[in-house]
Amino acid sequence: MTGQVEKLRKVALIKVYDGSFEHYKELKKTYSKDEWKEIYPNILEEIEKTKRLWNLYPQILIEEGEKKKLLEFLKKAPEYLTKYYKHLIPDYRFEVYELFSQYIIETAAKASNRRAYREIVSLLRQLVQIGGTEQAKNLMERLKAKYSRRPAFLEELAELRI
Numbered sequence: 001m002t003g004q005v006e007k008l009r010k011v012a013l014i015k016v017y018d019g020s021f022e023h024y025k026e027l028k029k030t031y032s033k034d035e036w037k038e039i040y041p042n043i044l045e046e047i048e049k050t051k052r053l054w055n056l057y058p059q060i061l062i063e064e065g066e067k068k069k070l071l072e073f074l075k076k077a078p079e080y081l082t083k084y085y086k087h088l089i090p091d092y093r094f095e096v097y098e099l100f101s102q103y104i105i106e107t108a109a110k111a112s113n114r115r116a117y118r119e120i121v122s123l124l125r126q127l128v129q130i131g132g133t134e135q136a137k138n139l140m141e142r143l144k145a146k147y148s149r150r151p152a153f154l155e156e157l158a159e160l161r162i
Contacts, residue, residue: 005030008026008030009027009030011023012024012026012027012030013027013043016043016056017046017053019053019055019056020056021056021059021060021063024043024056024059024060024063025063028040028063040064043060044057044060047060054077054080057073058070058073058074058080058083058084061073062084062087067087067088067091067092070084070087070088071088071092071095071099074088074099075099078099078102078103078106079103081096081099081100081103082123082126085099085100085130089130093130093131096130096132097127097130097131097132097135098135100123100126100127100130100132100135101127101132101135101139103123104120104123104124104127104139104143105139105142107119107120107123108120108143108146108147108153111153113152114152114156117150117152117153117156117157118156120143120153120156121156121157121159121160124136124139124140124157124160124162125160127139128162133162136160136162137162140157140160140162143157144157
């Protein structure tokens with residue numbers, strides 16, 4: 001309002017690099033679409049380089065419609081999968097199924113208590129809910145075979161009805 005757009009942009013950019021998605025949206029509003037096409041890649045590149053703003057990165061990708069980059073991000077940081085997979089389902093259904101499968105296998109390899117086993121069953125349920133029933137069945141059989149000497153894990157898996 002006071003015509004201090006450049007000052008607003010500088011402050012907003014600082015806040016973005018502090019992890020504020022709200023300031024990202026405010027910063028974006030200060031540019032025209034053509035101008036933003038020049039600015040946005042630089043912001044994204046800076047975040048990709050530092051990797052310290054992983055919580056902000058997927059939000060920006062969603063805001064900008066960068067589904068392919070979001071998919072690549074989730075391959076590198078599967079712990080964010082359960083939060084952001086919904087944005088990929090329409091276009092990358094089978095890739096999401098594969099990411100879930102890999103994440104479940106990796107999580108199972110580290111699991112050593114009932115709480116962790118329940119988390120794996122929860123992930124399997126999510127996979128079924130998004131349409132990956134066949135993948136979940138196959139995974140469940142693999143897990144039962146691989147971890148046959150973990151009765152608590154087998155009990156938790158038995159709770160899942162597919």
